Amino acid sequence: MNTALTFAEKVIARHAGRTSVAPGELVGVGVDLVVSDELSFPEVMSEFEALGAKRLFDGSRIAIVADHETPARTALAANNMKRTRKFADRYGVGQLFDAGTAGIIHVLIPETGLIAPGEIMMGYDSHVLTAGALAAFAVGVGATDTAVAMAFGEMWLRVPESVQVKIEGTPDPWAGPKDVSLQIGRELGQSGCLYQAIEYSGSYVVGLNMDGRLTLTNMAIEIGAKSAAINCDQTTVDYVDKRLDRPYAALWADPDAHYAAVYAIDATGLQPMVSLPDAPDRGVPVAAAAGQHVDQVFIGSCTNGRLSDLRVAAEVLRGRRVNKRTRLLIVPGSPEVLRAAVAEGLIAQFLEAGAVIAPPGCGPCAGLHLGVLADGEVCVATSSRNFPGRMGGGSVYLAGPAVAASTAVAGEIAAPTDLPLPPLPLAAGRTTLDPAR
Amino acid sequence: MTTISGQVREIGAHISTDEILPGRYMSATDPAVLAVHAFEGLDPTVREKLNPGDILVTGENFGTGSSREAAPRALQAAGFAAIVAESFARIFFRNCINIGLPVFWLPDARVSFHDGEMIEIDTTNGVIRNLSRGAEARSQPVPAFIQALVEHGGLIEYAKTRIGQSLVFSEPGQLPP
Numbered sequence: 001m002n003t004a005l006t007f008a009e010k011v012i013a014r015h016a017g018r019t020s021v022a023p024g025e026l027v028g029v030g031v032d033l034v035v036s037d038e039l040s041f042p043e044v045m046s047e048f049e050a051l052g053a054k055r056l057f058d059g060s061r062i063a064i065v066a067d068h069e070t071p072a073r074t075a076l077a078a079n080n081m082k083r084t085r086k087f088a089d090r091y092g093v094g095q096l097f098d099a100g101t102a103g104i105i106h107v108l109i110p111e112t113g114l115i116a117p118g119e120i121m122m123g124y125d126s127h128v129l130t131a132g133a134l135a136a137f138a139v140g141v142g143a144t145d146t147a148v149a150m151a152f153g154e155m156w157l158r159v160p161e162s163v164q165v166k167i168e169g170t171p172d173p174w175a176g177p178k179d180v181s182l183q184i185g186r187e188l189g190q191s192g193c194l195y196q197a198i199e200y201s202g203s204y205v206v207g208l209n210m211d212g213r214l215t216l217t218n219m220a221i222e223i224g225a226k227s228a229a230i231n232c233d234q235t236t237v238d239y240v241d242k243r244l245d246r247p248y249a250a251l252w253a254d255p256d257a258h259y260a261a262v263y264a265i266d267a268t269g270l271q272p273m274v275s276l277p278d279a280p281d282r283g284v285p286v287a288a289a290a291g292q293h294v295d296q297v298f299i300g301s302c303t304n305g306r307l308s309d310l311r312v313a314a315e316v317l318r319g320r321r322v323n324k325r326t327r328l329l330i331v332p333g334s335p336e337v338l339r340a341a342v343a344e345g346l347i348a349q350f351l352e353a354g355a356v357i358a359p360p361g362c363g364p365c366a367g368l369h370l371g372v373l374a375d376g377e378v379c380v381a382t383s384s385r386n387f388p389g390r391m392g393g394g395s396v397y398l399a400g401p402a403v404a405a406s407t408a409v410a411g412e413i414a415a416p417t418d419l420p421l422p423p424l425p426l427a428a429g430r431t432t433l434d435p436a437r
Numbered sequence: 438m439t440t441i442s443g444q445v446r447e448i449g450a451h452i453s454t455d456e457i458l459p460g461r462y463m464s465a466t467d468p469a470v471l472a473v474h475a476f477e478g479l480d481p482t483v484r485e486k487l488n489p490g491d492i493l494v495t496g497e498n499f500g501t502g503s504s505r506e507a508a509p510r511a512l513q514a515a516g517f518a519a520i521v522a523e524s525f526a527r528i529f530f531r532n533c534i535n536i537g538l539p540v541f542w543l544p545d546a547r548v549s550f551h552d553g554e555m556i557e558i559d560t561t562n563g564v565i566r567n568l569s570r571g572a573e574a575r576s577q578p579v580p581a582f583i584q585a586l587v588e589h590g591g592l593i594e595y596a597k598t599r600i601g602q603s604l605v606f607s608e609p610g611q612l613p614p
Binding site (some may be wrong): 051125141 | 451460463478498506
């Protein structure tokens with residue numbers, strides 16, 4: 001009997017050695033890639049040692065990425081990293097990204113070819129699901145699960161229900177995948193896809209480059225999802241084939257598979273948005289928050305720290321200066337992103353505008369360092385999360401890079417179209433800014 | 438069959454991990470330290486009203502946000518015997534099971550159980566009795582597989598028994614031999 005399976009069900013069934021699985025079932029699966037960031041890894045090491053495991057199941061399928069508090073934020077962070085390096089050496093962890101190779105794990109891992117279509121990735125961070133944009137099944141889990149997976153190469157999981165989020169239409173030129181994500185959060189809410197596996201589809205998604213797709217799947221955690229995936233298509237193949245040298249076997253949902261819900265999102269003419277404090281599902285058009293004074297703007301994070309995001313920010317900042325009342329922090333998501341941003345002249349533009357450039361990593365996103373907020377301050381951030389107290393004192397609005405950069409110039413929440421044209425001459429033949437670049 | 442009995446502490450809804458345990462404490466591992474900061478992001482006075490063995494009753498999407506195990510560990514260290522929520526953020530739910538803290542889903546939990554009432558949870562069939570009001574509600578039964586994890590005291594304790602063998606999560610409800 002042929003059972004029609006969703007994408008998540010197919011990938012799980014393959015890794016459980018089954019022909020089919022159903023939502024709600026508990027199954028054990030083999031995993032292809034186990035990951036951790038450096039802030040989380042000490043806990044994972046302690047669990048691994050408590051387990052009494054003597055070896056990793058396969059060192060080549062484990063990656064540790066330093067991003068949350070790197071370079072070492074405190075003596076404790078430094079000592080933890082030292083312990084992590086020792087562990088990696090002793091047990092043969094295949095990939096340790098630190099110092100000059102460090103970057104945000106969810107920006108970096110897709111770049112490395114460590115995850116491919118049809119595979120399962122798991123690890124100790126809530127944004128692991130981001131990698132689903134590469135048509136993989138990626139789930140965030142805890143320290144214990146990660147330690148057990150490092151030792152055995154397996155995890156238990158509850159097969160999720162699957163839902164489709166179909167996005168059609170063309171947004172306003174200054175509204176990008178972050179704005180579409182904020183609109184989705186507004187429509188579906190923080191519990192909208194609780195515990196579910198999302199499949200993003202529709203003409204809007206098909207038209208996105210991989211940077212944009214990674215923004216969408218990243219934001220799925222903020223509507224409660226377990227995992228999020230985008231079909232393997234030519235964009236996926238073009239992206240992945242450049243970056244890995246091993247075979248992979250993509251999987252696709254069956255046409256008549258059962259979904260718990262199908263959500264139709266109309267992105268036609270969508271305007272740039274912000275999410276109000278203190279939750280990511282409080283999206284409103286920028287005009288509704290315009291005029292709010294802002295002390296700090298943060299452009300970066302696993303949501304919007306990729307090259308496409310920096311290009312948008314540079315397009316707004318070119319020929320302009322950051323407002324005297326506002327601090328602008330720009331954090332390229334990985335060494336590859338930083339190198340490309342330098343090569344394209346984006347970093348020079350950011351410096352010219354008066355921005356702070358931070359090393360690739362999470363930066364101020366979780367209130368750990370590189371831009372913690374004072375009491376009562378207001379920040380606009382391109383990250384995914386603005387819960388109370390997250391970045392220190394004060395409150396956080398979420399936005400995409402276009403609104404964030406505009407806000408930094410205006411000193412208050414603004415969209416690019418709210419700004420006067422820059423005083424410096426534009427390139428020959430151009431009379432307007434081109435947000436589609 | 439295991440029963441868990443205790444007094445209800447009803448606390449809010451949509452509580453994030455940042456409120457359960459602020460980020461600056463997320464690297465702490467000492468239960469004594471974690472217990473002191475439980476719910477500090479929400480209201481530092483909450484833990485003063487807690488007694489060991491209390492059962493936390495809360496609303497939707499409990500534990501939303503971070504995947505840090507320190508958050509459920511803080512609640513376990515603060516003395517909660519179990520958590521009954523209208524729904525859970527999945528990583529938090531998973532972490533609770535993996536550290537051996539029993540968790541139960543129940544829509545309308547805050548209607549069925551009020552702060553200060555005594556309740557009793559039957560973990561095999563998921564029935565939760567309100568001893569103060571004489572009513573009962575039905576949560577999802579805990580599958581035998583997850584029960585075993587909880588009974589072993591968590592995933593690590595269970596996994597220790599499997600070192601040297603492959604860790605086989607067999608048919609739902611059955612432990613491997």
